[in-house]
Amino acid sequence: MASSHDNNDDPFSTTNHRTHTSPDTIFYTIHPDPPTTPSQLHTLNLQILTTLTPFTTTYTWHHTPFTLTPTETHLHGHLRYGDNLDDEWFVVFLLFHVSRLFRNLSIRVWDSDGEFLLIEAAFHLPKWVNPETAGNRVFIRGGEVCIVPKKRVPGEVKLEDALRVLIEFPDECRASDGVQSVIKRRVDEFPEKAKRNVHRARVLVPISVAKVLRQEPCMISLAVEGFYDRDIDSMKHAAKMEKFLTKGREEELVLVLANMSRAMYAQLMQQKFQAPKCYPMPPVPPKTDQSTYLEAELGMKIACGFEMMYQQKKREEEEGKGSTWEAFRDSLETSGYFQGLLPGSNEYKRLMENAKEYYKKSAVHREASEMLSAPVKRIDEILALPLSMDDFKVQEVPSSDDNSWLYGGEEELNSVLTERQREMEQYEEKKKRKQKGKEKVNEGDSSIPNENDVDLGDIAKSMKAFMDKVSTYEGAEVPEDSDLKDVDFDMDRFMKELGAATMNPAQDVDSDDVEGGSSSDMDFDESEDDSDMEEEPEEHGDMKQKDFMHAYSDVLNDELKSTTLKKSFVRANDNAPNKNEALSGARDEEMEDDFTPVDVDVNLVKSLLDSFSSQQGLPGPASNLLGLMGKQLPLDDVAKPKHNAKPKDS
Template identity: 65%
Template sequence: MAESNHHFQELDDPFSSNHSRLPDDTVFYSIYPYFSLCSSSSAITDHLQSLHLQILSTISPLTSDYIWQHEPFSLSPSTSDNLPHFHGKVKFGDNLDDEWFVVFLLFHISRKFTSVSVRVWDTDGEFLLIEAAYYLPRWLNPENSSNRVFIRNSEVHIIPRKQFSSTPPLKDALKFLIEHPEITRASDAVQSAIKGRISDYPDKARRNVHRVRVRVPVSIAQVLRHEPCLISLAVEGFYDRDIDTMKYAANMKKFLPNGREEELVLVSVKMSRAMYAQLLQQKFQAPKCYPMPPLPPRTDQTTYMEAELGMKIACGFEMMYQQRKKEGEEGKGSTWEAFKESFEKIGYFEGLLRGSQEYKRLMEKVEEYYKERALHYRASEMLSAPVRRIDEILALPHSSDDFKGLEVPSSDDDSWLYCGEEELKSVLEDRQREMELYEQQQKRKQKGKAKVDDDLSNMNTNDFDLKDIAKSMDTFVQKVSSYQGAEVPEDRDLQDVDFDVGRFMKELQSATRPSGGADGVSDVDAEEGSLSDMDFDDSEDESDVEAPNEKEFMNAYTETLNEELRGTTLKKSFVRATDHSPKKDEHMSNDAEEDMDDDFTPVDVDFNLVQSLLDSFSSQQGLPGPASNLLGLMGKQLPQDDPGKSGKGN
């Protein structure tokens, strides 16, 4: 896809990372300006135009001399999904350097324009996370990473799980990213892993361009002189050839009209290293009509290799040209009429009369935008409509004399083609070190966890007196608390409460009648300032005549409460002290026996307390919970359950 075919077009499927049929070997990206989240719709288009040209001007010095494998970096405005942004894609094919050069450009854009947020993904999904796989949070995986990974201000950001448990809506994720960059910023290890991958750019991009001398027909030399970027289509046509397209190469009607009478000329061609390798490694028999020089030693070895490489390029041009012409899918390019129509479709001139002053003003802005952006997309135009452009070039006067006497620089050193083993070994060693470091960290974590488990399992449960729990709980409950709350072990880190006792007493006396203090307060309670000495005994002010009525009421209340409980199963939930139960009559029915047990067998309060605490502690499965917290306040710690043993301790 060339950028020129998509001006402000609504695109949803191809650029969605959730799309199930993404093209192979293609990197996708979207850039979201801050104003798209807050500006009014009337101002969006103007803002997009201005920012679009600024971004293109920023990256143009980095991309002007770069030869892309299949298609150049492109950026198209879009107003789809009520979220105006820019999007683009680059098919990198076998040249993985193209993909990482795109990542570098996106980081560069985010550094120059700090108000934008960037997303990038490919057929594999969030490939940035793959690069930093050993340093990611454990919760992050391919299933929940959608709309979570962004580039902003030249740093990687990850929307945390606690903010959005499921896939966050894109607009909400962008707002959170802008408002809380300190929370979303990925760890330093993640930053280093990803930035290390692009640290050699843009120098690596320049090294990726390989210059080579070739001998080609005059028509091919003429095309490459005017449009060097078309070499990518020629190599693609040669490398992806099939039986049908090879028929075109057998005749060479377009680029070799005179057959073997054509003269080969020496030119220098720029291509990516991947293209050079693709041409060099392919064995291809020259068509009978092609004017190949004699084999060495009749011909110099270098001359023959230059001609052989040029032959492959020429055949690639022929196959690409004829195939595209047959399919009739030639791109129209961004003609002025098509460009203007795209603005009319999005309502840019809505409500304005043709010929009005405001209409003319907006039209002038569109014309200026069209001219300026066209300067940045010449390569895209050529790759979008190669047949038309080739016809235009070959229609110009040209001959072999145009290329004679020219100084042609020598080919670049291609030793890198044979030394890739060292580079591959270096990359594998880096990955190996990352993996070993990750495994060491995991082993340390597991070793630490195992040590804690061993310490807990080695605790002698026989030395742990469960009766002490009941005793501690009884002391804890019976203890009269002060205004500072329930007592806890003295080594706990607690802060004193700022409490004005005198003022509290005055407020209390003003709201209640005076009353004597209660006797029977322990010395410890008195020392800790217990409020039990302020308890009021209402019975002192009541007559003795009312006492029997209170006693009768309590008896009636107790009898009614017991009657209510007899119809429930609550009594069966407690363990009773059976060792103190009276002997049962052998002739007594089971129901009668059970009723007698309920009436006369006392509840073992301590046993029920301990059993309930143990059940609660066991249900926590080693995690924090109410039982462990309560026991911790009393200074007690239970050992973890041993899965190898059955039953509870008692």
């Protein structure tokens, strides 16, 4: 929410401040169905936290705990999970648990990488879902993953539109069963996995550290963070141990049980660290027991972490600096507040002092100071309590948990990798099945035993058989295995439209024009009636038809002499239909009038193959005609048609 200092004209305005969050951060927002008042939001916040208390009370967070903050319309929060990825998925479990109990909530969750729920279920997502289209689309509602469909809100999605669609179309928003099962498998590991994530270890620590761990056991996360993220400046504080080792080497160590996450324990154990000279470490084995030395070494790292964390946060609070100050200063540099001045110049220093003064007075600084000084003040309060050494000596400390998991884990890792491999194989298999289905649709009849073994003679025979089929207005008969669908054809309507299109032009044409401009050389004597035609002798009719066909053929050949059409035909005496002479149409001039019989079958197959090749794998007349005959050519033949041999029985 904007503060009272928000002002676009103010270079120190908090609107220019961009929160720089850690890359290992998870964000979440909870949106109740409208209408909701601020009072109802505060009540909801309390109800949710109360519901989650049984799960979070004993859990040790790696960095920061799970929190919720009310705004005017929703609840929100964020949490650093650091190297402990289980923290992130534990938050997801908590949010799913909340969504099951409060059915009128729409919950968003994402991290620095984006919609990590979709990343987890990447093999089960629809194709249109990607990082660019997933913004404001992924929610948790009613204990299930929901994705706002593209058909309801195309393009960029506004949050209010997404929330409306979630309420109005819940069934359409529910993600697929594949997505649900993947996320459910990760979530169902909790809360049992959260319990397994806790590691208890016996440690020897100064009494000051023991006091803090007894009163605020969760502060161990701050100590481990201070130790793990140490730098040269913080190491100087560890060398003195002014706060937690006031007596120096005379300080007595006490045995306590520290609860931490496995990730914290690994961070402490896997780093070598030399104890400060002022720290009272026991003698190195074999002068002392091995387990005692390990407990003291682990306690030393925790104590140094507390010292470094305390001193750093105290200094930041005193100087009015911290992560928010760094972000605020960066925003000033980006906005051009320093006017390109060199750092260290007098004018630069003056502007910097003004910025610091403004920051100290701003609400941002007050909130940051309270957050940074909270552990400092709490530690001061705890150390002021009257606790003696006897309070820790009389108690019995349980044994440490088995830490074999630290040196093993190979089996668990292999299990995770195997599961991922299985998902990938299933995804690839699914893709192959879809691809095969598409190929079957594109190729037509999939029952051909070997589609690359095509008998060209069969094509010629099939064409002959196809031409001999009975043909009516409903179409030609086709092979029974061609798997054709019936066509709904209205014959009466077709004849009416055909008559309307041809009636008037036929009546307007003069009979003389028909005689003079006929597209054929056939003239019929319309004066003859049907009875005369029926009485004509059959032999006489056959003779007239033969005479007509010869005359028609002579005229047609005369017309085609001036064209190159006859050169494209393959003659019966050619050795192969794809000889260079046949393909190029080159003939000697002395053979120009040679009417060697045309090999009909070879020319038919050659024409079909040439037509099929010109389609380049796309639908076309050749593939359609072959499909009607129940034949199919392989796509490989598009580039190289196999018509270099005559069909059998040609």
